[in-house]
Amino acid sequence: MLHKARRAGLSALVLEAGAGVGGTWYFNRYPGARVDIQSMEYSFSFDEALQQEWRWTERYAAQPELLSYANHVADRFGLRDGIQFNTRVTGAVWDEERRRWRVTAEGGESWSARFLVMASGPLSSPNTPDFPGLGEFQGAVYHTARWPREPVDFAGLRVGIVGTGSSAVQTITTIAPGCGELTVFQRTAAYAVPAHNGPLAPAFEARVKADYAGFRERNLKMQGGFGSLLPPNPVSALVASEAEREARFEERWRTGGFSFLGAFNDLLLDERANALAAEFVRGKIRSIVRDPDKARLLQPRQTIGCKRLCVDTGYYERFNLPHVKLVDVSQQPIERITPRGLLSGGREYGFDALILATGFDAMTGTLMRLDLRGRGGRPIREKWAAGPLNYLGLMIEGFPNLFNIAGPGSTSAFTNVMVSIEHHVNWISDCILFLNGAGRETIEATQAAEAAWVEHVYTVAKRTVYLTCNSWYLGANIPGKPRVFMPLFGFPAYAAKCAEVAERGYEGCALSA
Numbered sequence: 001m002l003h004k005a006r007r008a009g010l011s012a013l014v015l016e017a018g019a020g021v022g023g024t025w026y027f028n029r030y031p032g033a034r035v036d037i038q039s040m041e042y043s044f045s046f047d048e049a050l051q052q053e054w055r056w057t058e059r060y061a062a063q064p065e066l067l068s069y070a071n072h073v074a075d076r077f078g079l080r081d082g083i084q085f086n087t088r089v090t091g092a093v094w095d096e097e098r099r100r101w102r103v104t105a106e107g108g109e110s111w112s113a114r115f116l117v118m119a120s121g122p123l124s125s126p127n128t129p130d131f132p133g134l135g136e137f138q139g140a141v142y143h144t145a146r147w148p149r150e151p152v153d154f155a156g157l158r159v160g161i162v163g164t165g166s167s168a169v170q171t172i173t174t175i176a177p178g179c180g181e182l183t184v185f186q187r188t189a190a191y192a193v194p195a196h197n198g199p200l201a202p203a204f205e206a207r208v209k210a211d212y213a214g215f216r217e218r219n220l221k222m223q224g225g226f227g228s229l230l231p232p233n234p235v236s237a238l239v240a241s242e243a244e245r246e247a248r249f250e251e252r253w254r255t256g257g258f259s260f261l262g263a264f265n266d267l268l269l270d271e272r273a274n275a276l277a278a279e280f281v282r283g284k285i286r287s288i289v290r291d292p293d294k295a296r297l298l299q300p301r302q303t304i305g306c307k308r309l310c311v312d313t314g315y316y317e318r319f320n321l322p323h324v325k326l327v328d329v330s331q332q333p334i335e336r337i338t339p340r341g342l343l344s345g346g347r348e349y350g351f352d353a354l355i356l357a358t359g360f361d362a363m364t365g366t367l368m369r370l371d372l373r374g375r376g377g378r379p380i381r382e383k384w385a386a387g388p389l390n391y392l393g394l395m396i397e398g399f400p401n402l403f404n405i406a407g408p409g410s411t412s413a414f415t416n417v418m419v420s421i422e423h424h425v426n427w428i429s430d431c432i433l434f435l436n437g438a439g440r441e442t443i444e445a446t447q448a449a450e451a452a453w454v455e456h457v458y459t460v461a462k463r464t465v466y467l468t469c470n471s472w473y474l475g476a477n478i479p480g481k482p483r484v485f486m487p488l489f490g491f492p493a494y495a496a497k498c499a500e501v502a503e504r505g506y507e508g509c510a511l512s513a
């Protein structure tokens, strides 16, 4: 956004809480942290020279390499002097008279800005459950999203880990062999499909780079903005023969990654089709995990893909290590953390270190933590008390000249997020240039457009399997958070709608002179 704004001749300043660039990849330094979208796709497309010169070493890049990439981009485009690090924004208030935002940071420093772009991340506010006794634990406690910079040595230690989402799957897979004992506390079993990660094949890299622009174009036509290398099979799982189904699932399992959910065209749309894919993965788990009790607990019962699918590198295999234990806390929730471990089902489990892989207050958490006040001093916390009202995911009625990147109401969480970010940055930049060109001072969503948009997001979700489980897409991982389905499914239709709104002079928005 900074680069784009500067190129558009705007003066811009980035306020960043961290001490460096990278966001997600700056903070999530847990062992095994890596992308689940292929590196050649999870990267910026806005500069041909950048995408030609950067060389990924692995098919799925790990956190250190992603952080190097973010630093490379910052240096290559001379962005550092436009970023004020170690600056945590605490709030922003719309000044109606001056028609500007007053932004305030911890320590009291403040700025005045005509436009305010929230690029504060869909998954940047870690969720730490309110376990009684957490402060009394005598060993070290780590949250995957706030992992220390120095590597942590678990050799010979008894480690407890709470959670089995994407971060947990990666952490468990990586640390299990080296721990003295690893106890995994599982509330909901995760579906994980193999990544088949490895060194990036030079021939593949050359093939993509020979027509990187074309590759990006083809990806933009995919529902998630990625995956054109193996597009979804346009056939229903319900009409395919059993042999055909097995063959397609097996083929995708061998290819690895999210392509599995494209084995048929209705896996995310029809629960009966979904059940066939789910049973295929459960069969894989049964064939991998030797201990029948562990295998039973590891087999998920919810629809597959409803919670974000995990992409792994030997997750289920780790449960064949005798020192890796699995405790089901779905029926007997964690009662408390004790000085020596954790109490669940009346039994105390002891360990030396505790890892919380408990995810994020997703999509809305970061904005809701701010003292963000729009027209008439109305706080975002009030406006969004029953769920995140917005238009196109980009604008909020009553919050003029404020834009949100990769937030609720947009396709971000269902896409290669890099694609969504670039799309939003371009749209916002075009919008600001339009306002300047047309001599308009402010833009904001109308209430009617906002209400229709939130309804649209829900209508689309109803056509999918995403409402059939408790996920962070629904806010279900945070006690007391309204159950509202936040992301929108389907990038191409969303991008077309955003373009149409702009072409029609920002239809659904109120513009002031």
Ligand SMILES: Cc1cc2nc3c(=O)[nH]c(=O)nc-3n(C[C@H](O)[C@H](O)[C@H](O)COP(=O)(O)OP(=O)(O)OC[C@H]3O[C@@H](n4cnc5c(N)ncnc54)[C@H](O)[C@@H]3O)c2cc1C
Residues within 6 Å of the ligand: 015, 016, 017, 018, 022, 023, 024, 025, 026, 028, 033, 034, 035, 036, 037, 042, 087, 088, 089, 090, 119, 120, 121, 122, 123, 124, 167, 366, 370, 405, 406, 415, 416, 417, 418, 421
């Ligand atoms: C572990 C993990 C793995 C992921 N893997 C993938 C993947 O494989 N593919 C994919 O598409 N997506 C993935 N994501 C989603 C990921 O969040 C996005 O891909 C991407 O990093 C989002 O970029 P962003 O710039 O919008 O947000 P972030 O990277 O989260 O950056 C937001 C920035 O805003 C700053 N900030 C927040 N609040 C404030 C404040 N009040 N004041 C100042 N600064 C603030 C934060 O410090 C942070 O630097 C993953 C997320 C996580 C957590």
